[in-house]
Amino acid sequence: MSGVKETDLNKFPSDLSHPEAGTSFLPPATRPTSDIRKPANEVMQRAMSSAKNEERHIFDNSIVFIVVKDHILTSTCRHADGVECQLCLYEKELKLPHLPEMIFPNNTLTILLKSHPNEFFIQFNTFDALKRVNATAAPDVQVGPSAVWKEARKDAHIKESEHPYDWTYTSDYDGTLGPYVQVEPTEERIDLEKLKRKDPIHFYAQLSLYEDELHDHGIAEMTIRVRVMPTCFFVLCRFYLRIDHVMVRVCDTRLFGEIGQDYVLREWSLREAKYAELSPQDLENVLDPNVIWQALPLLTVKSTKLYPSK
Ligand SMILES: [Zn+2]
Numbered sequence: 485m486s487g488v489k490e491t492d493l494n495k496f497p498s499d500l501s502h503p504e505a506g507t508s509f510l511p512p513a514t515r516p517t518s519d520i521r522k523p524a525n526e527v528m529q530r531a532m533s534s535a536k537n538e539e540r541h542i543f544d545n546s547i548v549f550i551v552v553k554d555h556i557l558t559s560t561c562r563h564a565d566g567v568e569c570q571l572c573l574y575e576k577e578l579k580l581p582h583l584p585e586m587i588f589p590n591n592t593l594t595i596l597l598k599s600h601p602n603e604f605f606i607q608f609n610t611f612d613a614l615k616r617v618n619a620t621a622a623p624d625v626q627v628g629p630s631a632v633w634k635e636a637r638k639d640a641h642i643k644e645s646e647h648p649y650d651w652t653y654t655s656d657y658d659g660t661l662g663p664y665v666q667v668e669p670t671e672e673r674i675d676l677e678k679l680k681r682k683d684p685i686h687f688y689a690q691l692s693l694y695e696d697e698l699h700d701h702g703i704a705e706m707t708i709r710v711r712v713m714p715t716c717f718f719v720l721c722r723f724y725l726r727i728d729h730v731m732v733r734v735c736d737t738r739l740f741g742e743i744g745q746d747y748v749l750r751e752w753s754l755r756e757a758k759y760a761e762l763s764p765q766d767l768e769n770v771l772d773p774n775v776i777w778q779a780l781p782l783l784t785v786k787s788t789k790l791y792p793s794k
Pocket residue numbers: 560561562563568569570571572573
């Protein structure tokens with residue numbers, strides 16, 4: 485790998501707005517089939533073809549990173565050519581009484597293998613992330629927040645009769661896999677020491693999928709960062725929840741790949757603590773997810789190896 489050459493980028497033929505490439509945006513085969521597929525696919529396709537900002541990078545002449553950043557979901561319904569608008573799609577399919585305040589419906593990180601140019605290997609997209617938010621049960625938050633939330637609900641004039649849902653927008657989303665990807669559980673962990681090395685960074689991007697300020701009682705957000713170095717790459721998709729004076733939660737999906745390795749290591753983890761469990765110094769850092777995550781007890785971790793099938 486000798487850095488990005490403009491010519492390499494232009495040579496790569498993947499055109500995501502091509503009709504045949506549309507299948508790339510289907511949910512993985514392991515998820516239940518539903519009517520969502522078709523409209524979601526159409527909307528995704530349209531979104532991709534009109535994307536405002538797209539960056540590409542090729543790693544090791546074999547793995548392509550595509551970052552798309554676009555506008556926020558508009559709050560008005562607009563239908564063109566009889567195709568359902570994104571707002572309707574999100575409202576109808578997610579069944580959440582309230583969507584997060586900020587949704588970036590077209591923001592995506594797509595990782596493609598040049599050997600499989602028409603389907604992605606793994607993608608992180610907002611719709612699939614929000615599909616993992618519980619739309620039928622209140623969040624499992626025991627101490628304090630009920631009072632905090634009662635206050636917030638009052639602020640928002642939310643009716644008590646409204647059906648319960650996870651107003652923290654917690655999502656255990658760990659990416660959407662392409663149909664040819666094989667998943668194997670592993671005990672292997674990502675070596676974070678490798679990532680602390682001062683390797684030159686050939687490509688870096690960060691993007692937001694969604695965000696909600698919990699009516700000024702904290703924040704719930706999902707963001708993605710990708711970093712490509714000469715011999716390895718690292719992706720972090722992070723859900724960060726802070727309910728002020730109550731609790732902090734971080735759900736991280738990390739991807740790590742390196743030259744000479746025929747799989748991508750994916751690690752999903754859940755960390756959380758109540759304010760009462762944090763030291764005074766940690767409490768000073770609760771506003772910064774990049775710092776506080778390390779102070780939170782690790783509750784769950786699961787690693788998988790992602791292989792392209794032969
Ligand atoms: Zn609409």
